[in-house]
Amino acid sequence: MERIGLGLDGVRAAQRGRSAEARALFEALWEALGERDVFHRCVLAHYLADLQDDPAAELEWDRRALAAADSLTAERAQTYESALQVRAFYPSLYLNLASDHLKLGEPDLAREQLERAVRSLDALPEDVYSAGIRTAVDELRQRLR
16 A cells, blocks of 8 residues: 555656656655566656656666566566557657657667667557657657658
């Protein structure tokens, strides 16, 4: 229950624009989850990246999200949602890494990550969320030309 409370409090703080508070709550939740809960660590790191003020810190959290996804099995992910496919996480994860590298003035690394995102787009279903990812990939591709 403590972990659920931390998560809910973190979401509320983020929704209210209190990024520092949300970061602190989510970082406490990160520690409480431990190394074995890679599904939740992946999701949490993905959110924590978006709450960072420093692009280097954002990159580090996005790398943590990717590392968690890399160690996540389909069976583990499907304990939460039977249709969930881990490979569908990758377009967004790579897109975020590409964006991070661009913010840090590293366009070649951004292009590498964006290419990974493009190669993984086939894992996405046809839905509104996936359309948003595809649009963001296209927009970043235009910025990197």
